[in-house]
Amino acid sequence: MLRSLLSILLVVLTTINGMAQASNNKKPFRIAIAGLTHGHAGTILSRAHDGDIEIVGIAEADRKLAEQYLTRYKLPYSLIYPTLDQMLDKVKPDGVAAFNSTFDHLEVVKTCAPRKIPVMVEKPLAVSIDHAKQIESLAKTHGILVLTNYETTWYGSNNTIRDMVIAKTQLGPLKKFVVHDGHQGPKEIGCGPEFLGWLTDPVKNGAGALMDFGCYGANQVTWLLNGQRPISVTAVTRQYKPNVYPKVDDDATIIVNYPNAQAIIQASWNWPFGRKDIEIYGDKGYLLADRQGSRVRTDEKTPETYVASPTLEKPQHDPFAYFAALVRGEVKMALYDAGSLENNMIVVDILENAKLSAQQGKTIILNK
Numbered sequence: 001m002l003r004s005l006l007s008i009l010l011v012v013l014t015t016i017n018g019m020a021q022a023s024n025n026k027k028p029f030r031i032a033i034a035g036l037t038h039g040h041a042g043t044i045l046s047r048a049h050d051g052d053i054e055i056v057g058i059a060e061a062d063r064k065l066a067e068q069y070l071t072r073y074k075l076p077y078s079l080i081y082p083t084l085d086q087m088l089d090k091v092k093p094d095g096v097a098a099f100n101s102t103f104d105h106l107e108v109v110k111t112c113a114p115r116k117i118p119v120m121v122e123k124p125l126a127v128s129i130d131h132a133k134q135i136e137s138l139a140k141t142h143g144i145l146v147l148t149n150y151e152t153t154w155y156g157s158n159n160t161i162r163d164m165v166i167a168k169t170q171l172g173p174l175k176k177f178v179v180h181d182g183h184q185g186p187k188e189i190g191c192g193p194e195f196l197g198w199l200t201d202p203v204k205n206g207a208g209a210l211m212d213f214g215c216y217g218a219n220q221v222t223w224l225l226n227g228q229r230p231i232s233v234t235a236v237t238r239q240y241k242p243n244v245y246p247k248v249d250d251d252a253t254i255i256v257n258y259p260n261a262q263a264i265i266q267a268s269w270n271w272p273f274g275r276k277d278i279e280i281y282g283d284k285g286y287l288l289a290d291r292q293g294s295r296v297r298t299d300e301k302t303p304e305t306y307v308a309s310p311t312l313e314k315p316q317h318d319p320f321a322y323f324a325a326l327v328r329g330e331v332k333m334a335l336y337d338a339g340s341l342e343n344n345m346i347v348v349d350i351l352e353n354a355k356l357s358a359q360q361g362k363t364i365i366l367n368k
Contacts, residue, residue, distance in 0.1 A: 028054035029324035032093035035100025039195040101198040118145040124215035125344040127206030156309030171282030179217030183274035208248030217265030227336035235354035
């Protein structure tokens with residue numbers, strides 16, 4: 001009997017050891033970077049020495065900018081290529097992460113899709129619904145993944161929201177969302193000139209704060225409502241600092257109406273400090289969440305409780321690990337998850353109609 005138990009234990013330990021070795025022996029995900037003019041480029045460059053991803057090339061026409069980044073993150077200049085085409089033909093990566101202007105996302109997908117190379121872009125997906133539809137068509141025609149990366153996707157509080165709001169519906173039917181996103185302004189917080197140059201350009205960014213931060217709320221609400229499409233969009237934009245941002249809005253309030261719910265999205269470059277938080281209200285209670293945690297109240301007689309954000313399990317803890325896992329087929333993404341193309345097509349539609357509403361000064365009724 002003892003020998004039998006020892007034999008079973010040996011088999012189990014051997015299996016666990018083999019699985020651990022297989023995990024440790026997994027080749028790094030070979031990722032290439034399209035552009036460095038987005039201020040979040042450091043998020044991937046800072047991961048270059050972690051071992052699970054390998055940066056195999058960087059397409060950036062501004063050689064001086066590229067060298068500045070590579071010096072800062074102790075990476076070789078040999079990674080730099082002047083064009084995306086040259087880089088892709090040379091390095092043949094497993095995936096491409098785009099850190100250029102939102103306007104240039106379409107060109108990245110146009111270049112990568114025929115080569116069957118998956119793409120992850122920084123939020124939002126596109127500057128217009130026209131660009132978004134072209135991206136969608138390219139992705140479907142060539143069968144590639146196009147993922148959109150939002151900072152809020154990686155907040156541990158999303159697990160609390162998923163468990164309490166989506167899975168168990170402890171708040172009851174959802175009726176109202178109030179979302180606040182933004183900071184003091186890109187110039188005020190010290191964004192570099194290469195980033196500020198396109199972020200404050202109505203063509204390359206699509207708008208100002210409305211696009212930069214309005215996308216977060218549209219994305220989160222689309223996820224929470226499982227892809228439900230709105231019936232109308234109303235928006236008001238402001239230029240509180242026309243001397244600083246003369247070409248684009250620096251504040252936007254977007255009201256998105258659904259058949260049985262409403263979202264109020266407040267996007268601004270005028271907050272006294274940076275914030276990204278969401279209020280979710282149902283028939284029974286509410287959940288107020290940010291990066292650190294969630295305040296929850298599920299009925300009138302129950303006091304509010306605080307739930308600290310849990311640590312996210314791998315690979316959902318990090319955009320690049322998650323991108324790699326999706327490409328490798330190790331995880332599956334639900335239809336209207338935050339990064340999905342389906343979700344972000346709706347996001348761009350909301351943003352485009354918000355711009356139209358602000359320009360025309362009226363509510364835009366959407367086609368069913």
